[in-house]
Amino acid sequence: MLAFIYLAIAVVLGDAICRRFITYVSQPHRWATAFLGGLLISSWWTYLSALLFPRSASPLFWGDIVFFATATAAIGLLRKRYQVELSSPDANAARFEKWDWLVIGIFFIFSCWMMFATFNMSGGMLQIGQHEYPDFGSTVSVMQSFAQGANFPTEHPFFSHELIRAYFLFYFQAGNLEYLGLNPAWSNNILSILSTTALLALVMTLGRVLFNSRIAGRIGAALFFFQGSLSFVPFLRSQTSFSGLLQSLSTMTSFLNSGLGHRGEDWGIWSQNVYLTQRNFASSIGLLLIVLIFLLIRYRRAERSAEALPSTAEDRAVMEGDTDPRMGSWLSLANLRGPLSPFVFCGVLMGLMPMWNGAVLADGLIILGLMLAMFPLRREVLVLLAVTALLAVPQLIYLKTGARPGNFSFFHWGYLLDDPSLATVLYYLLFTFGFKWLLMGIGVAWSGNLERRFFAAASALLVFAFCTQFTEEILTNHKFFNIWLVIANVYVAYGLVRLWQLRVWSTSIPARAAAALLVITITIAGTIDLMPIHNSRFIEMGYGGDKLVEWVKTNTDPRAVFLSDRYMNHQILLAGRRLFYGQPYYAGEAGGDTARRDPVYKTLFESSDPAEVLRLLYQYNIKYVAIDDPIRNGRDLITHPNEPLYRDHFKLVFEDAESHYANIRIYEIP
Structure with missing residues (x-):
């Protein structure tokens, strides 16, 4: 209301x-x-x-x-x-203006169909049209960073610290x-x-x-x-x-x-x-x-x-x-x-x-x-x-x-x-x-x-x-x-x-x-x-009542920054939190210097030196590290993931025991 x-x-x-x-x-x-x-x-x-x-x-x-x-x-x-x-x-003039309003009403109805045919929510699932899904990863994340986060001063959710x-x-x-x-x-x-x-x-x-x-x-x-x-x-x-x-x-x-x-x-x-x-x-x-x-x-x-x-x-x-x-x-x-x-x-x-x-x-x-x-x-x-x-x-x-x-x-x-x-x-x-x-x-x-x-x-x-x-x-x-x-x-x-x-x-x-x-x-x-x-088919993402979304909203600071896979869309983003480095195309399109961030990101996920990793985590104000199967399998920039380092030195605060989120584990940085 x-x-x-x-x-x-x-x-x-x-x-x-x-x-x-x-x-x-x-x-x-x-x-x-x-x-x-x-x-x-x-x-x-x-x-x-x-x-x-x-x-x-x-x-x-x-x-x-x-x-x-x-x-x-x-x-x-x-x-x-x-x-x-x-x-x-x-x-x-008023008589013919009624025709204008009728035409505008038709435009309104047609616009309703187009917008809801490509972006909707049903049964707690956020539904994004297949053609809109990539771009919506960036724009919906910005939207959620205000609705569920506290993005002031404003940073891009895909490229924190700037x-x-x-x-x-x-x-x-x-x-x-x-x-x-x-x-x-x-x-x-x-x-x-x-x-x-x-x-x-x-x-x-x-x-x-x-x-x-x-x-x-x-x-x-x-x-x-x-x-x-x-x-x-x-x-x-x-x-x-x-x-x-x-x-x-x-x-x-x-x-x-x-x-x-x-x-x-x-x-x-x-x-x-x-x-x-x-x-x-x-x-x-x-x-x-x-x-x-x-x-x-x-x-x-x-x-x-x-x-x-x-x-x-x-x-x-x-x-x-x-x-x-x-x-x-x-x-x-x-x-x-x-x-x-x-x-x-x-x-x-x-x-x-x-x-x-x-x-x-x-x-x-x-x-x-x-x-x-x-x-x-x-x-x-x-x-x-x-x-x-x-x-x-x-x-x-x-x-x-x-x-x-x-x-x-x-x-x-x-x-x-x-x-x-x-x-x-x-x-x-x-x-x-x-x-x-x-x-x-x-x-x-x-x-x-x-x-x-x-x-x-x-x-x-x-x-x-x-x-x-x-x-x-x-x-x-x-x-x-x-x-x-x-x-x-x-x-x-x-x-x-x-x-x-x-x-x-x-x-x-x-x-x-x-x-x-x-x-x-x-x-x-x-x-x-x-x-x-x-x-167009919908690509669905859990939102209303989703376990991970609710956990992130309840247990993390609205300004928290996550180190994770370079997501395009994810429950962490839907919960209004920011990523250290999200999908590189949209991060770069938003003005982020992705070439400078690539080696830092790679070091954070591949270095075996706890002191070096901790220094970078503090430098970029990263509060949580999320590791899932795409990171483990070396699907993206990371070829030799260092998950044992995080497992041995940081507290595990969330574990996807039911494999709903690519077996994600979230570690908290003190």
Whole structure:
């Protein structure tokens, strides 16, 4: 119950703050902004409050107490000092807004299915989808380190003794909701579902702001689930019969493969799996859209002197009265603030993002930088960027401090292509997004000057995706494509609307037939890629009532560090404790210097010198040593394990006599 009260306060707080600065065009726009803005602000608010009590028995308890008290007071103060009646939309606009809410409801239900189909809890067992299992090892461990541990100051659970350098605030908030009463699956899924739904509501708003078209917004949001790849072609060619196709779909557990041999395809890089494994991604894009939509509304005012936008003929043809010619600030309180304060606030939202998702911040700065050059209001946008830098740079310095130097060049041509050329890059783009390019071209061709400039600014992300490298893992450049596609989908939708309305020789039949065919071609791959999610098997881990989890929570300090096998997922991590050295890929991805830790880890598990081992255990504040069959069998880095040393010199405090946990034995370090 406390978790839901917390969320309600976060949303109301977000609304009380955001509506002072943001111009809204609809109720869905308002509440999507309130949720995402409130989520970001409340997460920082609670985290910083908890950070004030790092040595208390439960820092999160005090963080929540401070948040509940101060946030409630802030809401009351804001409402008391800012009592302004919000005008309501006219009856016609309200009628069509009901359709928006219906579409958003469908998105919500579909998001519920996706999130719970890949992460759930039943009968005390934590269930993780097979495709999400590797990434969830890292993110769920971060979540649990707050929910069940006391991870203040914050370290990565896979790499203790060093401050965290990963984007963790979303998972902190998920852990906080678990701390307030939800189970791990529900706490993570609720944030993920609401974030995805809010993102799609903002995509709908983007379509309306760009083209004054609710239809384009709704279709653009729906296309979020369909990437448009031509990978369905080799898949369908491989099927010998219709019954064979149905059989393949019913048992399909792998995502579509292009046959081109590019990395990431088996992982589902062009499917919804991106958002299912990276649960903080949707909310991050949504926060960026809040700022971009705000700027687009301001640009329209600057260019049209606040004149009402004309309703478009194609929307009247598709749904009479669907457009709203009064797309102004009927829900806005922003006009009552100073001329620069809304831009300062948007800079604050952007500046708070490095700990939420720094990659999206980088992508957003690319778009904003080009908008600064291509649009008016340069002074205001410079203020926005300055505030962003003021808040973001200290966080970026913090995240980079102590991190191992990257062994890569910033300039990298070709993304994942082995022997890239302009021709292969173009082929990759054409194959990856298929017939969306055609509809996108139609949408851009029928767009106005403002819409074309915005599309050009967003499309710079494609150039950066193919020409730069920000991390050692070039695959992470997929975020450039994902963010660009969210924006481009609105242009695809507008192109579809224009094509639907096109009349050739006084008839619209050919154009509508072409539009229907194009809808099939851009959605079929995404539809097929939903089958691996539906057919995915769960990998289960004991959690609720699990013997080892309960023992760790009851008998060890919440800040305890374990020396163990380099686990990806384990009950020790689910209990909120940290590992000296977890799965090396994710430890390294989080900025840990794995090359320096490897020899220390090897010495701790292979040295026969008790004095040397004890010195290292104390140096790295290791309180428990867990030895199980993977260590004994030399499966990983360890080839000659020294378990007799620990057995002879340290107290055995837990033994897996029933062989439920690979015969684990846990020794306590005095």
